[in-house]
Amino acid sequence: MGSQGEKRSRKGGRRQHLPKVGTRNAVRAEQRRERGAVADTVGFGRTPAWVRWTALFVGAVILIGGVVTLVALA
16 A cells, blocks of 8 residues: 555656646757757756856857957958
């Protein structure tokens, strides 16, 4: 009676509820996993959010500076 009518998982952890396919929650969860995969591929997988935003800001400043320089030379 201790299992409360639920099958136990092989690894002893709790079961995770997955949202129905196509719902707003499922789409959000998929987008979060995709962003995590992209961040992991780039090398920012387990870094804090402030590090990622700082790197994005520095990259944008460099890109804008390069465009301004090209326009000034032309």
